[in-house]
Amino acid sequence: MTAVSSSPSRPAADTVSNAVATPEREQPYAALGLTADEYARIREILGRRPTSGELAMYSVMWSEHCSYKSSKKYLRQFGQKVSPAMKKNLMVGMGENAGVVDVGQGWAVTFKVESHNHPSYIEPFQGAATGVGGIVRDIISMGARPVAVMDQLRFGAIENPDTARVVHGVTSGISFYGNCLGLPNIGGETYFDAVYQGNPLVNALSVGVLRHEDLHLANARGVGNKVVLFGARTGGDGIGGASILASDTFSEGGPTKRPAVQVGDPFAEKVLIECCLELFRGKLVEGIQDLGAAGISCATSELASNGDGGMFIELERVLLRDPSLTAEEILMSESQERMMAVVAPEKLDAFLEVTRKWDVETSVLGEVTDTGRLVINWHGEEIVNVEPRTVALEGPVYDRPVAYPAWLDALQADTADRLRHETAPDLLRKQFLSLLGSPNLADKSWITDQYDRYVLGNTALSFPDDAGMIRVDEESGLGFALATDANGRYCQLDPYQGARLALAESFRNVAATGATPVAVSDCLNFGSPENPEVMWQFAQAVEGLADGCLELEIPVTGGNVSFYNQTGDQPIHPTPVVAMLGVIDDVAKRIPSGWQDEGHNLYLLGVTRQELDGSAWAGVVHGHLGGRPPAVDLPTEQALAALLAAANSQNILASAHDLADGGLAQALAESVLRFGVGARVALGELMERDGVDVTTALFSESTGRMLVAVPREDDVKFRGLCEGRGYPVLRIGVTDGADLEVQGLFTVSADELRATSRVVLPAVFGQSGL
């Protein structure tokens, strides 16, 4: 509650009156990431030059990261391609901190996935840690209790020495921060590919639950209400994180950007979570916003824009870690673990009592006004006087040039058809094991065993099952499932189709657990938007995702765009991560991904086609990427999900596992590895029915397929269900023993499968505690 006293050496602030008096003063807009045109537009909006504080605010808020200036034009589709059914359960859609979905019984779920790519390359530990912290604060801002996290990680080639630096840092950063917050980590993805060498992707998802009546929004309403900053003190870390770091490409020999990375304190965040939840319970806040990218600039301008439009702030009241910070630095700092609340004056004492209980430092910065202006004073002098919408909402929108990639036709023409298909059993066995032991398909417990999956006591499913699942209501068993997917290789071949494939896979993964898919969040990771070919990829991917969501009638509730993931001229593969939320009325009905009992029949649902372009088989065995990704038919996916739901409602599924990377072969291996129960499988009938060879039967990545185990006594019922619905089904084997036997081809013991799969990551990254 104490304002920091002014330092005697404080330089004179650049006030509004000073800006009026010195219109020709040169300003460092380019160093702050603004173009000459953007700077000219700011002058036009203000009718004068901006003060240095205003310039700082515009520069961060108009950055690509905060303003979505290159992507806005395309993201509008998510709001336009919407059917009435998609709005039915959507309580809060795009544009807020996170989307909110009604899951029934008075409960709502809010979830969002966000990137923290650039900081995680420069400083992997803090970059990844604060990525978790940031997304969790988005969830709290909605009035929800965060209940789980997931991470979508893409690193460079596993054998590159620099990869280990990034993997160790990122994993321990997520482990450090997430575990200390007490949030179970219930799933995610880990991929290795040289295309991510200089641009690893660290996406973080958080999900929270709330009662309908607890929903909070980020707006500043009610003239005279107090604007309160609470949480950690403001320091000099993360200055320009959004503008200078996340909105630029990496280049050789450039200056170090390490100071632009934030530093996290998970203990401060844990206390902040509990403090916020107690404030919500006491109905002590009118509006709330977390401080993430662009810090106080973002929070004040967004709260004001979304409310009554005016706000007055005395910036010297901000509690500082470092008293030498200038006003501009305070406006731009991205120090973590801070929140801004709008509090009615009569509730201020009660508010402060709660923050005191949790030892959370708090400072009243100012109040809501009806002036329509955001006015910020610094030691009595006016340094900012702007219309908040021009900062927060009315940034530039670009229609960047798009160009069909010159190389794409040749890439698509180079299909996997030319790759050799082995027929000799010993060679197929070798291929099967080399896929299982490839970094992308190998066991990831080296990473996931560093995360707490038990805390909060509601984890019904976590890795390595197809999706994570959390119980929401302890009485009824109501819960949700979450799966995230993206395949950059497919997207490189065809970004429109690749985005739909990610959507289909996440949909299928959620359905495989017994939950009903209901909502999507996305994190769109691409190269530089200033590259017309990248912009084309982006446009295609967004269109594919928006079209797909409309077809499935599942809304996109929010998300994040990360551009500039490229080093020099080399962009990453387009990587649109799709997070699918599903609802299950009782988590006791969840379906495991592996076999627990012997003597169950194994059924393959769906049709296998020769679809090996872009597959793991093509990549691992032949080092090949070319052709066109597998076809995806969303009505087929819906039919498959409906079949699963019907079978599960009769309680006749012992397990279900989605077929994706590595095809049937990988699904069989993973189903054995889950609980150590083996199987005998025959492929002859499948090859005959679908007209495919053995390589295709084992490794094709055709969509709309799932591997399920059914107890013998439920066989007739299950076949009847499939026939009634006309869904292709084939019995391919039976669970048995501890070996995986593919008849006529090879037998691999569960021990050998385990050794092959488990050794890969520890061999590169060191021993683990298991």
Added chain:
Amino acid sequence: MRIGVITFPGSLDDRDAQRAVRLAGGEPVALWHGDHDLAGVDALVLPGGFSYGDYLRAGAIASLSPIMTEVVAAANSGMPVLGICNGFQMLTEAHLLPGGLIRNEVGTFVCKDQALRVENTSTAWTNGFEQGQEITIPLKNGEGGYIADEETLARLEGEGLVAFRYLGKNPNGSLRDIAGITNARGNVVGLMPHPEHATEPGFGPDTPKAMRSGVDGLTMFTSALQGVLAG
């Protein structure tokens, strides 16, 4: 029977410990670290988490919390006290149990379903187990390596004060594979693994019978409740 669960700033598994007490048939009572008040409970649980962010040493700052005055007095008067993970660390910092916990030998946080052998069934928290019973409960910590000087270790072994020992590969470098210990009176027990996460079918460790069906941890809470009833 009322069992108090103390929440410190940074406690994480406090609500899970409360749930475990309820599942065992007791009445959980939420206690706050800043109060000098045990609310008349019959037993106490110091739950897991990262109190004060593990700053200084895990459990070190929490062991100086106001309520610890009452905890120490209650423990010395024979009230059953259980420290789980961070709670175990607090009990050693408060000198209610000997030794200390250091960073895992592997250097990373470890989360796994851990097999343990129950070595002492005469404590307030283990009397429902069979001597030598093998159980599986989750382990999840970054600083779980148990250490003590040779003299203390010899005393623990000699007096049968080792309550639980790790089976299979030692997950964190604990000396003598020690997972949990008791005081001589048997009312104060501390262990690194988390019994409260193996109390509810569907949310515990995998067992050969079914996914996540392990409830081996429940016996610790029923042991205390029965002891209190009998006492």
